[in-house]
Amino acid sequence: MDRRKSLKALALGTLGGVAILDGCKPGDAKKEAANKSVADGFTLDRQPEELERYEKVVAETFFTEPEMAVITILADIIIPKDEVSGSASEAKVPEFIEFIVKDMPEHQTPMRGGLRWLEIYTFKKFNKSFKDCSPEQRISIVDEIAYPKKAKKEVAQGVAFFNKMRDLTVTGFYTTQMGGEDLGYVGNRPNQWNGVPDDVLKQYNIAYTEKENKECVKYS
C-alpha cells in the first residue's frame, strides 16, 4: 500500500484490518490466525504469547456477583453521570475492574478484602449489606472513608480500599471514549503542529523567539 494513501486512510480513521495485514508474508500466517481468533476484541498487534495470556485471563472470573454489584454501586458514586459525561457503569468501568484485577493480581487481595471490610463495617452499622442500604446510608459510609485526611483512624483500612477503588474507577473511566471526551483530549489523530495557538500564547503572556519562528517547521 502506498504510504501516502495509508496516511490518508489514517486521517479518515479507516485503516482497518485489510490495510494492516496488507502484504503479509506466508510466514506470518500463524500470527494472522492468532490475531483473527480474537479479532472481535482486538485490533492491536499482538504476539502469540500475549494472546495466550489474554485468553487465559478472560476465561477466568474473579469477582462474585454480589462483589460486582457493590463495585458497580461504588464506581457510580465515584464517577456519576453529570452535565459533561456519563457514569462509570455506562462506560463499563466495572468490567474493566474485573479485567484489571485478573491482569494485575496484586490488586486482588486489597479489592476482595476491602469489599469484605466494607460489608462487615456496613453490617455492624446498619445490620444489612451495603447493596441493601439506602442511597443515604451508602453515602454516609462512603463519606467516612473517602477523605483520607479527615477520616477517623479506626477506618484507615476502609480509606485504603476506597483510595484503590477511586484509582481504578477514575483510570478506568478516563481511558474510555466517554472519559476522553469528558477530559477534552483532542490528540491521537494526524495533524500538523504549528506551535502553541496564539490565544494560548497571549493568555500566558509568552511568545516564540525570532530564532524559533525562523528555524522551526511551518505547515500551511
Add this chain to the structure above:
Amino acid sequence: MPDFEIKKQSKEYDVVIVGSGAGGGMAAYMLANQGLKVCLLEAGADYDPAKNVTQLKNPWDSPRRGASTHFRPFGDFDASYWGWDIDGEPYTKAEGTQWDWWRARMVGGRTNHWGRISLRFGPKDFKRRSIDGLGDDWPIGYEDVKPYYDRIDKLIGVFGTNEGLENDPDGFFLPPPKPRLHEMFIKNAASKAGVPVIPSRLSILTQKINDDRGQCFYCSQCNRGCTVYGDFSSSSVLVKPALKTGNVDMITGAMAREVLTNSEGLATGISYVNKFDLMEYEVKGRTVILAASACESSRLLLNSKSPRFPNGLANNSGVVGKYLHDSTGAAMGGVLPKLFGRKRYNEDGVGGMHVYSPWWGDNKKLDFPRGYHIEYWGGMGQPAYGFGMGMQGMNGQYPVNGVQKEAGGYGSSLKEDVRYFYGAGVGMAGRGEAIPLESNYCEIDPNVVDKYGIPVLRFNVKYTEHEIKQAKHMKETFKEIMHEMGAVITWGDDGAENNYGLESPGKIIHEAGTTRMGNDPKTSALNKHNQAHDCKNLFVVDGGAFVSQADKNITWTILALSMRASEYLMDEMKKRNI
C-alpha cells in the same frame, strides 16, 4: 531420521549478520546494496511498523488501557516484543551487583520503540582519557566518523538546529517543531538557571525526504512504531530496503548459538536454533558480522570456544564482556500550577521532546567527571492506565476553580478535579556518561543455560562515586529549573539515601563497551574498523565496539560506525584481504 541433527545450508553467503537492529540493519543495507549476498539472522519475530500496528490506537483498544505486561514492559502499545525478562531466556547477576537487560526480540530490535534521540558524539567524546585521565581514548576521532554522520543525517533524516556548539556538532538537519507550552516555560526557567535549552535532535521526518517514507503527522507515538515510516526504525528504514535488493535472506526466530570457525581460526558461519521449529541449523558465510547487542554479541563470542580460542572467539585479550556500561539516569517530576484548568488543544507533537539541554558544565569546576544532557516532558498526553490515580494527593492541596476542597472525595466534584489538573504535569530526566571500567562486566554463568541450552550471561556491574555525584548534580539542577518555573515537585526529590535516584545500570538501555575497539590487541577486542583483532573476517557493529559512550544516545554512532565498517569490509574484500 535421526533424533538429533544439524541442518547445514549448502549456500555460502558473502556475509552472515546476527541481529537486525541499528548496527545489523545498517550493515545489511550497505552490503546488500553493493550486491553482496547476505544472510540476516534475527532472534525475534518478523516486524514491520506498517503491518504490526499499535499506532493511533485508543486507550480502550487495550483491555488493560495501555498498562505494561512482562511482554511489553513499556506499555501495551509499545513496539517492543519482550523487554526486561523473556520467558525461557534468563540472565543472572553476581551477588551485590545490578544490571537490567532489555532485549527486544523482533526485526529492528530496540530501534522500533526507541526515543529517536539522534546525537552525534563530539570531538571530546572520543578522547576522554586525554581530558580527565579516566577510561581510554578511542582509536579514532570525530573527524573519522564525521563523514558517516553526515551521510546518515541525509539518508535517515533528523531534525534539529546548527548551534555551533563545540562538542555537540552541527549536522544536516530538517527543521525542528516549535516548542510546546510547557517547553517554553522550561526554556525560560532553565535559561535563568544557566542551563541552555535548544531544539531536540530526533530522527523524525518533519519534512518528506523520499517516496518510501511519509512525513510525521504528530501523534507523539514514535515508541509504537510508525505506519508511514515517518521516524527511524531499522525495520522500516534499513531492513525493508535491504530486503528489496533481493540480496538478503532474512531468517527470523534464529537464536545464534556459536560463531563457527575453521582450522585457520577464521569465522565460517553461525550455528543457530530456530525458535519456531526448535531445529538446529548452520549457515555459512565468508564473513560474519555480529550486531546482536553489546551483551548478546559478547555472549555469543564467549560461547564460541574452540581449542584455538579457549577463552571464546576474538577474546585473546580477555576484554570481551568487560567495560560494560550504560548511561546514567535520574529524573524528577511535578506539576505546574499555572497550567491548571488550561485550554484544550492538540499538543501531541512528535514522539518525544521538542527541546533538550546539551551538557553545559565545566567538569574542572565540578566534583565528578563527564556530563549529562536533560530530556523534558509534560502536557496534555493521551490518558492511559494510571491516569487520574492518586487524586487524593492533588485535590486537597490546590484550590480547584477557586474552591479549596477536602483531599479525596468522589462524584461530580471529583470529575471536575480530574479535568482541572489534566495537562499540568512536567518532568525531566538526565542521561549522563558513566566511566567504563574493566571491573564492570558480563561473563558466562557457569551453571545456567536458557531453554535452548545456550549458556547465559551473568552480570557484574556496580556504579561508583563518579556516577552518584553526577546524579546529585542532576537533582540539584532539576530542582533549580522546577523552582524557576514555579513548578511543584511531586516525585524524584531524592537524597544520599538512594544515591539521588540514580537508576540501576542497564535501566537506560544504552548497553555498550563489551567488545571495545582499540589499537592494542592486548587491551581491545576490535580494531578501529570494528574488525576482530584475532579473526579478520569477523566484525562487531553494535554498541559493544564503544570505548566510551558520551552523554549522547548511542544509536546514531552505532549507525555511523556500522556504515564505516561495512565500507571497510567491502574494500578489504575487493583487495582480497578477506
